[in-house]
Structures are given as structure tokens and as C-alpha cells.
Amino acid sequence: MAPSSSAKVNDIPVVKERASSPWRDAWRNFSKNKVAIMGLVIVVFFILLAILAPVIMPYDYAKTNLLDRLQGPSAEHWLGTDDFGRDILSRIIYGARISLWVGFSCVIGSVIVGCTLGILAGYYGKWVDIVISRIFDILLAFPSILLAIAIVAILGPDLQNALIAIAVINVPNFGRLIRSKVLSVKEEEYITAAKSVGMNDFRILFRHILPNSMTPIIVQGTLAIATAIIEVAALSFLGLGAQSPDVDWGKMLADSKQYLVQAPWTMIFPGLAIMLTVLGFNLMGDGLRDALDPKMKQ
């Protein structure tokens, strides 16, 4: 009996399955979503544009040429020139560096601060939670761009301060998100087990709770980059962000305001660049949400 049954078992062809992991599943879901992939392509395109800017810019983005000022799109200047005769395409390509850098660093800043505060509030509860949650409530009580304007009004108008302002206004969003996640994760059995074997709080918080609360942060982070890019552009548009000679899409739009009649291309293309980038991050964020957390799917 025994040899024949083992032979039968050996006859069954072994189906080699690739080990399934949550991240691999998420990627499989994400890659099936055509719209999300389109978002990813747009984002990668602009990231490449930003990285390769010095190589692919047709002209020096800061080089003025008053003889060529306010020229329409042509073979020499594909997207035309601005009031100082600077090539708009080169400025948009270089502007991608600032816009993306600002978008990413704002969100990274708010994720670090927001997560730390949110984790402390959620894990320790009691007065720590009360104090931190009230701070979040107060920050959320202001319309976000208004709070950013107030912060820049205090610190003074420049790109660095605009970045800090946008990072601050996003802190409570991440803080609240991670706090609610921590509240549910900390009741899980593996956390009780970790506590019972005497693991210290720091290790529990950052090795166990944080990694298990990351999904919503990744989704929210991607969508927040889109908002941060618009918000920083808005501050620059109001003259509270990038200052000359920095080139930022929002500032390009601000400079184009007075040439609306003569040279509409100075306004159309920087705006399109902002819209496309933001659209890319939004599509990617929606796709990530559907892939990582099917329950949140709308």
C-alpha cells in the first residue's frame, strides 16, 4: 500500500506558484488598472524630466534675450518665450525639479511629524492623545491654504518657508489617519504577545505598529503630493513662495498674468504642466488605494 500511494503522490505534477506577498498582490492589482498605470507613466515622465533637466533643456532656463521676448511657439522655441525672452519649455523642464522636489519633501516632512505624533497619541492615549488631538483639531480648524499663508506671513516669503507651511498644514491629516489605525492595530494579538514577552514600547511602536499601519499612509501620501504641488504653486502665484531667480510653475503663472492678452502661451503651458503632474499623482493615488485596500474602493 505504502509504496503505491507514495508513487501516486509523486505523480501529481507540482504547480510552481510564486510566493504570494501582500506587496506582490497589490502590484498585480495595480498593474491591471489601466488608469492607474497611466498616472504612473505621467509621474515617471515628470520625474525623468526633473532628473534629466540639465541635459534635455534646449536653452539655459535663466538666459534672458530681450530681442526674443514674448515670442509665440515656433521651431526654435517650441512653447514660446516669456517677457525676458527666456525659453518657456526649458523653464517648465527645470521647474519640474522645484515642483516635484517641493511636493515630495513637503509630504515626507508631514508624514514623519504626523506619524510620530499620531502614533504617540494612538498608542499612549489619555492626556497625550487629548493634547495631540486638540492640536490637530486646531490646525484643521483653519482652511489649509489660509493657514499656509499665515505661516509664510510669519516666516517671510520664500520657497523654503512655503515648503514648511505646506508641510505643517498636512501634519494633522497624516496624524489623524495613523492615530485611528494605531488604535485598531494595538488591540491585535501580536501586539499583546510582543508586550507579554517584555518588548519595549519603542520597538513595538516602530517595528510592529508602524509597518502595519502604513497602507493608508502610502495612499494618502501619494494624493497629498498632488495637493502639495498645487498648494506650493498657489503660494508662489501669490508671491509668497519661489522668488526670482528660482523657477517654479506657480511663479511662471504669476509672471504671465500681465501678458494674458499679448502672450497667452506664457500662461497656458506652465498651468498644463501643473495639471498633468497633479493628475498623474491623483490617478496613481486612486489606483494605489484600490490595490492596497480594496475596502476603500469607491
Added chain:
Amino acid sequence: MFAYTIRRLFMLIPVLIGMSILVFSIIYLIPGNPAQIILGQRATVEAIAQVEQQLGLDQPWYIQYFDYVGGLLQGDLGTSIKTKVPISNEIYPYLAATIELTVVAIIIAIVIGVNAGIVSAWLHNSWFDYIAMIFALIGVSMPIFWLGLMEQYIFSVQLEWLPSTGRYDASTVITPITHLYLVDTLLQGNMAHFWDVSKHLILPGLALATIPMAIIARITRSSMLEVMRSDFIRTARAKGLNSFWVVYKHSLKNAVIPVLTVIGLQTGLLLGGAILTETIFGWPGIGRYIYDAINYRDYPVIQSGILLVATIFVMINLIVDLLYAAIDPRITYN
């Protein structure tokens, strides 16, 4: 419900105190001497001392804070450094201009957004659905300051259909009653002026409405889709009710809660967006008032303007919260 309302009002107190502290601190967080910064490098010692006294900077901070809050409670918002007029006397026309613009924008956003969402859900996966959702997606990704400029270029510069700046034509004379000019012109029965004011509202209203409209359309569509799949809708259809009636009466009623939440959340976006829209369209609202104050370093105006807008925002969120229970009997507050 009554107990919940009272509790919700009490919960507002720490937020309002926190807001006042934050806004009060603005002047202390400025690096350097605020009076010097307000007046510039060439200011005389006497002038600096005078501004310090006006702002109460010669007192200890806690006395200044209690003076500030005491003033606020009595409606004293401080005095503008630029115009030397008490802010509470000059802020109302700006506030009214913003309220008019914001209300028009939210009405546009709700009417178009909710209907686009309903029809999209009704004609799920049709061309209308796809096109509406593409527009909604572009709408949420659009910087409104760019949209405003594009509108000006297309409708004012190219087509010359609509005015690009201001609240009414320079030749029009409107005697303000409420400072809400749509209301004022109607009260005065002057339809020509009413039309003039309406024309000036279209472009900024539309620019400001775009993002909330897109979000409302997306949320309405998804919550309608969910409701339309439910049993009671199937029953309503089985009983022979026509599609239009099922969609508008039965489904919409049940999809209103998520939509209401979005509308509440969007108010902040609208009030913030008003600053950008007002700058582009030369709209003399509170956003423009704060923006000009920043350029002039008129800190009392910055402080009071921000505090006022934030207070309005908090109040609207409170009202939306309370409305939930009124609209949806399934929600109870214990």
C-alpha cells in the same frame, strides 16, 4: 439631539481658544521686532514706540493675550495699520463680497455636481458617465488660479462675453444695503444692475466652484451606485415606479449624507480658494483684504481676517454635523 448639540458646542471652546492663541502668536513669531518690520528699516524710534504701544507690544504677553481676547469678545478686531480704521468697521463689505462669491460657487458646485453624479450613476458605464468622470478628474487636478486665468483669456479676452475683473462695471452705481450686490440690486428693483452684477459673478464663481463640483460629482455617483443596487430600490422598480422617480426621490434621499459631508469639507477649500480667485478677478473680498495686508505687513488685519474666516469655517462644519442627524434619522447621537 439637544444633548449632542450642547456637547458639540462645548467641544468648540478649546478649538476656538487654540485658534485665538495661534492667531495671537502670529505677531510674536515674526523674527525680529514686529514694529520695526511693519514700519521698515528707516523707521524712527518714536514711530516704532508708537506702533508698539498701538499693538500693545509694551505689555507682558499674557496681558496682551487677555486684552486681545477681551477685545474679540466685544467685537473689537483691532485697528488696521494701513488705514488707521478699526477693522470691525471696515471688514464687513469685504466679508459680504466673499460670502456672495462663495455662496454662488457652492450653488453652482451642488447643482451641477449632484446632477452630473446622479446622471452618471443612472447611465452607469455610458458615454455620459465616462465624459463626466473625466471632467471630474481633470477638475480635481486643476489649479484654480490657472483655471481663472484661462477663463479670463477665453471669455473676456477672446470672446469678450464676460467681464474679467471687479464686482460691477465702473459706470454702474450701486447703493449698498447689505453689500451682497445681488440682493441689493434686487431690493432696489434694478434689473440692469442685477444683470451686471450677475455677469461679474459668473467667471470667479465658476472658477471657485470647479474643484468642489468635481468632488461632489464623484461622491454623488459612487454613493448613488451603492444605493441603486440596494433591495429597496429593486422593490421600487419592481412595483413599477418609473426610473426618474426612483432615481430622484428614493435614491437621492439616501445618497445625501456622503454628499453633505463633502459639502461641509469643501467649505474650507472654498474659503481658502476665495483668496486665489479674488486675487485673479480683482474681487474685493476678505481673501484680497488679507492678501493686501500681507504685502503691507498689516498684521492686525492678517490676524483678524484669518481668525474670522477660520471661525466661519468651524461654524459651518458644526452646522453640517448637526444637519446629519436632522436629515438622516438612522444617525443618533448618544
